Amino acid sequence: YENKVIGWIRVSRSISPTVDTLKKIKIIIFITTPLFIFFATLSSLFLARRALAPIDSVTKTASEIEKGDLSRRIKIPIANDEIGRLARTFNKMIARLEDTFNREKRFTSDASHELRTPITIISAKAEAALTKSKKIEDYRKALKVIIRETKRVSFLLSQLLLLARSDEGKSILNIEKIDLKMIIESIIIEMNDKAKQKNIRLSLTSEQNLVIKADQTFIIMLFLNIIENSIKYNKKGGLINICFYKEDNNAKVIIEDNGIGISDENLIHVFDRFYRVSESRSDKGSGLGLSIVKEIVETHKGQIKIDSKLGKGTKFEVSLPVNL
Known part of the structure; x- marks a missing residue:
């Protein structure tokens, strides 16, 4: 019988179990995929909101600062990541701005106070000299006081101008x-x-x-x-x-x-x-x-x-x- 076909054997097996299994997998995929997408979306929203919370805090704080409240600061997250470093840098910047504005207010207030005193003296002496006739010597004394206080005001203004130019970086050196x-x-x-x-x-x-x-x-x-x-x-x-x-x-x-x-x-x-x-x-x-x-x-x-x-x-x- 060498090299001769003497018959055939056909072996078969039912694929019903496999088909059933595939149907079950298909059902599971149809059911779980929407659930997975749903929960994945929720998780993504949660993580995104949590990740963007410091940025939202920066935005809210910036809005409050825009209204004039320079005492506000951003709550710095524990993690030393990009957001944490941004918050620290922002807080330092606001602290410097607050200090600058406070010094500017104090400077303006002090300057007004310093100028008010000599101007009040000049006004009082001038009014007193004009109220009624006085001796020549009294007028001389009043004029000496007015000249002295005028020089004081002029000197103070020159000092303030020098400091103002220095603050603006406009001091020109010869x-x-x-x-x-x-x-x-x-x-x-x-x-x-x-x-x-x-x-x-x-x-x-x-x-x-x-x-x-x-x-x-x-x-x-x-x-x-x-x-x-x-x-x-x-x-x-x-x-x-x-x-x-x-x-x-x-x-x-x-x-x-x-x-x-x-x-x-x-x-x-x-x-x-x-x-x-x-x-x-x-x-x-x-x-x-x-x-x-x-x-x-x-x-x-x-x-x-x-x-x-x-x-x-x-x-x-x-x-x-x-x-x-």
């Missing part, structure tokens, strides 16, 4: 070579009469000349304010020692007195605008002198430090780049 020794010596000569009124000795211990590149007008204003401040708040018979030297590429100027000093609680505010140390409130200064000093130093890319002990004296240390 850079030239200046000799620090000549500048400080001229200021000492100018302030000598005021120092003698309190028997205060001004001492310049540095003999060498030190030339730097800076704005001469601003540098004169800088050291004039510091030295005048040291005289104003020094005791009778006090001493103000001034020295300067070159350190690396910087000019260091130290102005030290043995005056009334400043307490630690007041020391951190001495460069604030319109701030007056409580121990010296009897003085009629504008409270802008040291603020201007700091602005001038920073405009020249320098640094200023102050160290003071109550009852022992104050030391200013100014560092200015030799080549600006």
